[in-house]
């Protein structure tokens with residue numbers, strides 16, 4: 413997560429095949445499916461819902477493509493490049509399909525929603541197209557496709573939250589899990605395709621969220637990340653069971669608190685916060701509970717008030733900077749990260765410099781950085797001209813990346829000598845003699861196992877002795 417990713421979506425680091433190990437007799441399943449996910453954490457969480465729906469119908473997951481009767485690809489439309497990646501992967505699936513008679517290919521997620529049945533015309537070997545709100549109908553669609561029809565369901569819903577479905581944890585480390593708390597987005601950031609692919613915002617039933625988090629904790633998970641495109645606008649009104657009893661709506665701050673109260677041993681994270689919506693209430697709740705991680709992903713997108721207005725972000729540069737001040741005032745040790753877009757329509761050198769200076773001001777620990785990619789149907793595509801030349805976009809992005817590298821290095825250097833409580837996630841990438849975990853601020857910490865009897869999912873205090881740009885290196889302290 414702390415690698416600097418350019419032109420990649422959140423958590424694309426986790427990209428790759430997802431699988432659920434077979435439980436019990438492998439012959440218990442009538443069919444096997446393989447699912448691969450692209451895009452944001454929401455998509456990864458959705459694949460776990462899809463796996464659950466398919467499991468119930470007697471389909472078992474496999475991570476072996478050759479073995480699959482059904483191949484699903486859960487797609488992302490956020491930038492053109494994300495769609496190109498999916499198209500490339502589809503051509504590879506096509507070859508497999510030619511070799512294996514009866515194998516079906518299904519496209520799920522945002523690209524399915526954006527292109528709808530056009531997908532079937534463009535990609536002749538795709539059999540099933542399903543949008544993010546229609547996964548419950550997948551088993552029926554598979555049947556239709558098996559009988560030779562093309563199966564499409566891209567209906568968006570105002571209610572669907574899959575609240576009652578327990579996700580099948582795919583490719584999980586058994587320590588940390590994503591929990592969707594809402595779907596869709598009502599903001600109309602002019603560059604963004606998400607409101608079109610995911611539909612209207614709706615909040616999931618609070619009791620089903622708490623149940624899922626508690627269940628995860630009971631299964632040994634130690635960290636949950638509450639997911640939504642704009643978590644601060646979470647708002648759930650429970651249906652009143654008693655006549656005349658007042659309904660008490662649940663805000664994001666209240667939800668956070670309820671999840672934090674499950675156990676002090678369960679860490680709580682969330683993503684994404686919109687600078688216009690994050691409240692003092694949320695910040696104070698974070699400060700009050702040690703197990704709510706001191707880390708906020710607060711995408712700025714641009715540091716120029718003029719560009720922010722064109723982007724329809726509804727805050728100014730000054731408002732954003734005041735939010736950063738407020739966070740640091742309430743939680744001086746809070747980590748902050750960002751998303752930044754270089755080269756949005758009409759962006760001048762002056763605007764670009766404003767972005768660099770807001771980055772300096774905010775001292776981000778890390779950022780996801782992209783150059784602007786025009787998306788069909790968005791407000792920006794309809795209203796503005798994508799007029800910053802690609803070389804200029806790339807050069808500005810490069811400057812943003814270089815600045816972020818320096819800021820990350822500086823942020824890590826400040827941690828030298830400090831001791832952090834780290835949640836162990838597993839072996840480090842480089843050596844099984846080292847553990848890898850994260851501190852509350854979401855920084856990756858690597859340290860020698862030594863002779864301590866520790867396992868993943870344990871908390872341990874680690875003193876930072878050295879660092880790279882992306883990682884803190886430390887030693888266990890007793």
Ligand code: SAH
Nearest residue numbers: 603604641684711751752753782783784785
């Ligand atoms: N809901 C989240 C982000 C969703 S998309 C939020 O509001 O912050 C993740 C990131 O992709 C965005 O924050 C933005 O930086 C980037 N992004 C979205 N649309 C883009 C586009 N058309 N071109 C380039 N980057 C884009």
Ligand code: SF4
Nearest residue numbers: 597599601604606641
């Ligand atoms: Fe897109 Fe804006 Fe919604 Fe985020 S808040 S998903 S950037 S429209």
Ligand code: F3S
Nearest residue numbers: 451452488489490522
């Ligand atoms: Fe991509 Fe859809 Fe997420 S467009 S970023 S997968 S909501």
